[in-house]
Amino acid sequence: MEENKILTPEMEEGEVNNEVVEEEESLSDRVKVVSPGRLVAKRFFRSRLSMIGLITLIVLFAFSFIGPIFSPWEETEVDYSIPEKKRENYLTTNYVEQLDPNDLFVNGDLFACNPLSGVDYDEDTGIGNYYRDGKQIWFKVEPGANKAVFVSDENGNKIMHYVIEYSWDRKTFNQLGKVEAKHWLGTDEYGMDVFTRLMYGGRISLTLGFVVIILETIFGVILGGLAGYFGKWVDQVIMRIVDIFNCVPQFPILLILSAVLDSMDIEANMKIYYLMGIMTILGWAGIARVVRGQILFLREQEYMVAAEALGLSVPRKIFRHLLPNVLPQLIVQMTLGLGGLILTESTLSYLGIGIPIPGAAWGTMISAAQKPEILQGYPNLWVPAGILIVLAVLAFNFVGDGLRDAFDPKASR
Amino acid sequence: MVKYIIKRLLLSLLILFGVSLLIYVLVRLMPMDYVDKQFQAQLAQGTITQADLDAIKDLYGLRIRYEVYCGAVPDDGTLFYGIFKWDYNTEIGADCLNGGQKALCALASYAEGYGRWLGNAVQGDLGQSFKYADSVVNVISSSMWISFAISLIGTLLQFVIAIPLGVQAATHQYGAFDYTVTVIAMMGISLPTFFLGVLMLGVFSLNLGWFPYQGLEDATRIFDNGFERFLDMAHHLVLPIVTLVILSIGGLMRYTRTNMLEVLNADYIRTARAKGCSERTVIYRHAFRNTLIPVVTMIAGLIPGMFGGAMITEQVFSLPGIGNKAYQALTVGDVPFVMGYNMFIAILTVIGTLLSDLMYAVVDPRVKITK
Numbered sequence: 001m002e003e004n005k006i007l008t009p010e011m012e013e014g015e016v017n018n019e020v021v022e023e024e025e026s027l028s029d030r031v032k033v034v035s036p037g038r039l040v041a042k043r044f045f046r047s048r049l050s051m052i053g054l055i056t057l058i059v060l061f062a063f064s065f066i067g068p069i070f071s072p073w074e075e076t077e078v079d080y081s082i083p084e085k086k087r088e089n090y091l092t093t094n095y096v097e098q099l100d101p102n103d104l105f106v107n108g109d110l111f112a113c114n115p116l117s118g119v120d121y122d123e124d125t126g127i128g129n130y131y132r133d134g135k136q137i138w139f140k141v142e143p144g145a146n147k148a149v150f151v152s153d154e155n156g157n158k159i160m161h162y163v164i165e166y167s168w169d170r171k172t173f174n175q176l177g178k179v180e181a182k183h184w185l186g187t188d189e190y191g192m193d194v195f196t197r198l199m200y201g202g203r204i205s206l207t208l209g210f211v212v213i214i215l216e217t218i219f220g221v222i223l224g225g226l227a228g229y230f231g232k233w234v235d236q237v238i239m240r241i242v243d244i245f246n247c248v249p250q251f252p253i254l255l256i257l258s259a260v261l262d263s264m265d266i267e268a269n270m271k272i273y274y275l276m277g278i279m280t281i282l283g284w285a286g287i288a289r290v291v292r293g294q295i296l297f298l299r300e301q302e303y304m305v306a307a308e309a310l311g312l313s314v315p316r317k318i319f320r321h322l323l324p325n326v327l328p329q330l331i332v333q334m335t336l337g338l339g340g341l342i343l344t345e346s347t348l349s350y351l352g353i354g355i356p357i358p359g360a361a362w363g364t365m366i367s368a369a370q371k372p373e374i375l376q377g378y379p380n381l382w383v384p385a386g387i388l389i390v391l392a393v394l395a396f397n398f399v400g401d402g403l404r405d406a407f408d409p410k411a412s413r
Numbered sequence: 414m415v416k417y418i419i420k421r422l423l424l425s426l427l428i429l430f431g432v433s434l435l436i437y438v439l440v441r442l443m444p445m446d447y448v449d450k451q452f453q454a455q456l457a458q459g460t461i462t463q464a465d466l467d468a469i470k471d472l473y474g475l476r477i478r479y480e481v482y483c484g485a486v487p488d489d490g491t492l493f494y495g496i497f498k499w500d501y502n503t504e505i506g507a508d509c510l511n512g513g514q515k516a517l518c519a520l521a522s523y524a525e526g527y528g529r530w531l532g533n534a535v536q537g538d539l540g541q542s543f544k545y546a547d548s549v550v551n552v553i554s555s556s557m558w559i560s561f562a563i564s565l566i567g568t569l570l571q572f573v574i575a576i577p578l579g580v581q582a583a584t585h586q587y588g589a590f591d592y593t594v595t596v597i598a599m600m601g602i603s604l605p606t607f608f609l610g611v612l613m614l615g616v617f618s619l620n621l622g623w624f625p626y627q628g629l630e631d632a633t634r635i636f637d638n639g640f641e642r643f644l645d646m647a648h649h650l651v652l653p654i655v656t657l658v659i660l661s662i663g664g665l666m667r668y669t670r671t672n673m674l675e676v677l678n679a680d681y682i683r684t685a686r687a688k689g690c691s692e693r694t695v696i697y698r699h700a701f702r703n704t705l706i707p708v709v710t711m712i713a714g715l716i717p718g719m720f721g722g723a724m725i726t727e728q729v730f731s732l733p734g735i736g737n738k739a740y741q742a743l744t745v746g747d748v749p750f751v752m753g754y755n756m757f758i759a760i761l762t763v764i765g766t767l768l769s770d771l772m773y774a775v776v777d778p779r780v781k782i783t784k
Contacts, residue, residue: 049592049595049596240424240427240428240431241431243424243428243431244428244431244432244435246762246766247428247429247432247758247759247762247763248432248435248436248755248759249717249721249755249758249759249762251724251725252724252739252743252751252754252755252758253436253439253755255740255743255744256439256440256442256443256743256751257439259443259743259744259746260439260442260443339602339603343603343605346605346607346608347605347606347607347725350605350607350608351607351725351728363605363607366605366607366608366611369611369615370611372619372626375611375614375615375619376615376619376620379615382611383612386605386608386611386612389603389605389608390600390603390604390605390608393602393603393604393605394599394600394603397599397602397603398599401599
């Protein structure tokens, strides 16, 4: 492969030896010529594990990107039907106590604050009580109203002081629904279809992985290439920056940055793009290191001396002669990196700093298992998501390993 | 050699400086209302004064009153001198500053805060943790050993299990055993920590009830003697350690296998076979010892993980190790602890890398350190 490239300029000059051509023709009659690319492909497809990985990936991609088309449910669609007995508990509190004019009014949103938190309340009788200023205040809930007024004290703590016309149909959605034909894996705490959310979660994980790995590669190749090719102080500066990123602990930094993002009031659906950027910045150093090492090695090869002697321009030397030879290593690194990125993303989502609910991500879905009752009683909510993560990462690792073996010229099989 | 070590140490200092700068800037960007909330009660009780609180805040740039000279009055261009106090966070009195001046002030406040932090850190003072109400150095050094004990046991088990399996896989390359080991190793690598942890808790703790649910020891029990307490702790630690071992075993197994394969292809193995050594001698006397070279150097690379704690595992199992402490501190914005912990990890990483490079030269006589 390398020799061909060096010969190309000479062959353009028309100094093609006829004898050589004849010899090649006679050779090609007897021996089937296989290009290096074909050889790699052949080795790759012969490996059983990499084929399993590849097929798994194709299935996963189809599941995530085509699957939702056939699903009757949307990502965040709540199933408002009640499966068995119809329960209607309209929780409505009536006028409780005279308002203190010094209190600050905050008009409460339905989901902004559960009016029943911190309140001892009996659902059947509709009678409840809570404490304020050491005084027990009783109230009765009556049906048929729909607005709430919350009162906050000086410290901004919400206290349910005065509630009018508040209604919250608590059980009218299919919460923690069973596994049935309508919901293949049941519904979660919010009444959303788990199976459909698995598909959308796959979209997030796979897209994020691909975008980040491509961005990382671009940064890594440019900086690692500069360091490896130019050496001297360029190398020193870039590699010290790589060292710094190497020493920065990844998860704590991701946690810090996500706290920063939260304080910046970023929209939930925009957060994923910021996450991509952050993961890129923290991840490019590894690829830069690989590219630099490879280029340092290739720079000393004979064919690069030849390229030098031919007086090729620097960009031509880099893009035509060096980068194609880094490519095999790079592809392997990228495939293996994808698995790692999916793990990182799902861990972040599990810790509640990745994709927030109601957005679907595999890690976010597993985080439901932080509640012991779900951990024990509803494995259909979180086990499938975990299995999909393992499958995706495993498939990328199999494919990456297969590619590495296929590219390895020393491999015996 | 000595020259090389000195050079590497100096470079490490440079790297640590860069890391601390980076972390400081990031930490400063964190939302800071935690400090006020945390100290409100103490302030009311009179255990700390407003001046103390201000001193803490100043250190992390939480309350920068910056004195600035304002330039010219925009309308008529007459020069206007004066000292203005500008609260960096609330932007009180910042009206006369334009964007560039604000940026300059922010930069100055960052530089000042960082300088003060660095000055203290060099003297071994990483500040006072807000959440744990103790000095950061104390919190780290007290909770470090729990994490260390867990990962030490985990690492030992990992080596005992993974190395023989890796060697076996390499000697039976492409056989059924090799495939099984490879697939199991890959599964270990592909498992998310939190999923395995949660799975373990669900199956062995909640459903089967074999092991306690989370924590390091049973808080409701009173122990007769130290040994009973130790047994209870061990009972609590089984699941976390098994989780750690399953997760890390795959990587080491593959590493051993790759190295063993490389060694088995070497000329001296062929020589050993040619001179008539038994297969057992070839593998365990000639090949295995050389396989250990990269494995031994890998141990130094484990240092940051061993002392720095396994954040996710400790969080899932609610263990009071340093990883979980750091996680809790991060979620509430405990700036001094976050800063100190990150630096602790960075220092460990630098030491680990340096040691593993040096070990390589010590263990393998073919490697010569030049420069």
